[in-house]
Amino acid sequence: MNHFIRTAAAAAMVTAIATAVATPAQAQANVSVKDAWVRATVPQQKATGAFMQLQAARDSKFVSASSPLTPTVEVHEMAMQGDVMRMRQVQSVDLPAGKTVELKPGGYHIMMMNLKAQVKEGGTVPFTLVFEGKDGKREQVEIQAPVKALNSAAKPAHAGH
């Protein structure tokens, strides 16, 4: 019991320090994340995708994503070769300074696999996104992505749809 309490206290201290150190970096965030969403699943469905828009102030790379939802989170690129769809994991996605890079159906997405539970419309999924600058320094951005219906269209519905 004592050991547990001590370990928990140590963990809390480390987290506090880490957060304190992280906060200044977030205050001058290099990468902005917009319109993030996750496609809902039906029960027993084991995988789904997350989409969003990224924009970096300085030349950077999107290098990884993680989520408490599942240990298996990868960044994928979908490419049509003729009439055949191919999806491949990519090690990183280039974010040229000032350019909006979209993770959207037909292109990149965050792939979540080995899901243990249904991802329900109306919920949110936390992600930690890791970006790397040209100097090799990495920054983390935490987001909460809303879960949208499985049958959501690629683009958000415009007025009059």
Added chain:
Amino acid sequence: MNQRVSSITSRRAFVLSGAALALGALAGCSMGSSVSFNGTDITGADFGRDFRLKDPTGQERTLADFKDKVVLVFFGFTQCPDVCPTALARAAEVKTLLGPDGDRLQVLFVSVDPERDTPEVLNAYTAAFDPTFLALYGDAERLAETAKEFKVIYQKVPTGDSYTIDHTSVTYAYDTKGKLRLKLSHSQSAIEYAADVRKLLHAA
């Protein structure tokens, strides 16, 4: 007919309108070449003639089950986060665009992932897009036969400790007589699909 008007003008008009009618009838009777589709016209194709696959209740289905409807067939899998939901969402939009004609559309989703796509998951998946959409599946051998008949490629590709499946992403369209007519591309829109389905529904 107005018998009191017996001038040359009215007779000419009668002859002209008769000729117009005849031409119109000819156009209607002609083969698919005079009707232009957004999809690729593959009328007369010697492939994709039929399938024998199970629906989520375990019942075996063939094309004949859907006679008098236009049938759209798409091959995919439920762990596909991009192309498959997009294709099924588009099919749902096609049904909406058709209005009352939507009742004469049958959308079929054939699984290329027999290892992971159970009947329960398949049923819930298609229902999320439209309750009338029907998932079909077969064991590995039946799937291989079906894919060959439909000229559809599918291939497992490992990723991480799981796998994805590369697969042909066209939609095949059958007319109300169960004949394969069109190959529609994933890059085409619901509006383009719906226009083609309407033409197939209203053909002679």
